[in-house]
Amino acid sequence: MAEPVTQAPARQLSVAEYLCDEHLDAHCELVAGEVVAMAPVNEGHQSLVGYLLALLREPVEDSGRGRVLFEPFQVRVNETTCRAPDIAVVMGERAARVQPLVFEGGPDLVIEVASPSTRAVDRGTKFYEYEAAGVLEYWILDPARRAAEFYRLDRDGCLQAALPDAISGRYESVAIPGLWLLVSWLWERLPLREVRRQWGQSGD
Numbered sequence: 333m334a335e336p337v338t339q340a341p342a343r344q345l346s347v348a349e350y351l352c353d354e355h356l357d358a359h360c361e362l363v364a365g366e367v368v369a370m371a372p373v374n375e376g377h378q379s380l381v382g383y384l385l386a387l388l389r390e391p392v393e394d395s396g397r398g399r400v401l402f403e404p405f406q407v408r409v410n411e412t413t414c415r416a417p418d419i420a421v422v423m424g425e426r427a428a429r430v431q432p433l434v435f436e437g438g439p440d441l442v443i444e445v446a447s448p449s450t451r452a453v454d455r456g457t458k459f460y461e462y463e464a465a466g467v468l469e470y471w472i473l474d475p476a477r478r479a480a481e482f483y484r485l486d487r488d489g490c491l492q493a494a495l496p497d498a499i500s501g502r503y504e505s506v507a508i509p510g511l512w513l514l515v516s517w518l519w520e521r522l523p524l525r526e527v528r529r530q531w532g533q534s535g536d
Contacts, residue, residue, distance in 0.1 A: 347408055351433045359404060362414040363457075370403075370416065371449040376475045380445050381418050383521050388421060390528070391511050398423035398440070398508075399430055406434045407442075409465040415458060419443040421507060438465035441507035446474040459483075463491045469507035473518060480515045 344365030359370045373381075385402060392398045399422050401407075406414040414434060421441040422430060429436060442462050444454045454472050462470050463485070470491055472481040483491040484506055496503040496515050505511040517527065 344412070347412070347414060347434070350414060351406065359416075361406075361416050362412070365412045371447065373445075374447065377418075377445050377447055379521070380473060380475050380518065383518070384419055384443060386524055387513070387517075387527065388419070388508070388511075391508060391531075392421055392423070398427045401430070401435060401439070407439060407465075408434050408436050409438065409461045413461060415461065417442045418445045423508065438462060438467040440467075441469045441471070441505065442467050443471040443473065446472055447476070455481075459491065463489070467491070469505060475519065478519050480518060 345362060345367065346365070347362065350362040350367065359372075361368050361370060381402065385400060388400050392400050401417075401420040401422065403416040403418050405420070406416055407420055408414045417439070419442070420435065420439040421443075422435060423440045426437075426440060444450070444458065446454045451474065459470070466485065466489070468485050470483040472483075474480075480496070480503075482494045482496070482503055484494045486492050494503075494506075501515045502512055503515060512531075513527075514522075516522075
């Protein structure tokens with residue numbers, strides 16, 4: 333009888349090995365030393381990410397207060413794992429730590445746009461990785477369900493749920509001082525000119 337064939341376990345990659353040319357533009361992450369392909373995104377996901385990027389760039393980058401990073405740019409959350417958040421915002425001194433290929437540690441704000449294939453990991457493994465890395469604020473946005481979850485790091489280093497105002501739906505960020513939004517804007521895609529008007533800025 334033939335000997336059973338056993339496959340050798342896949343060799344784990346170091347972060348340095350992972351951050352090489354063949355992975356720079358790939359839709360993937362390094363999870364506990366293994367390269368994991370990310371699921372393709374649909375139009376709803378792409379549309380919401382694009383809207384958020386446009387919404388955040390003015391109060392963060394145009395103001396000179398920080399940087400807005402987005403997938404596939406990598407965030408090293410621990411010694412063996414690099415995640416590619418849909419959006420990551422780094423402010424002040426943290427912005428100075430952005431390297432050409434990776435950001436080391438926890439961003440001020442991480443936003444993940446959830447889909448049926450990512451809901452569990454966004455609320456599970458990634459949640460605790462971001463918490464341990466010291467992410468100050470974490471948003472999980474689910475366009476299919478029109479659900480928005482906001483979490484803030486407490487004094488004990490735990491991400492705790494933070495609810496928008498029950499009547500107005502207004503949510504105020506702690507990671508980006510002065511930034512607020514209405515949750516309805518995320519699903520209705522309120523034009524940026526109107527957003528700026530509500531923020532008390534010029535509509536031009």
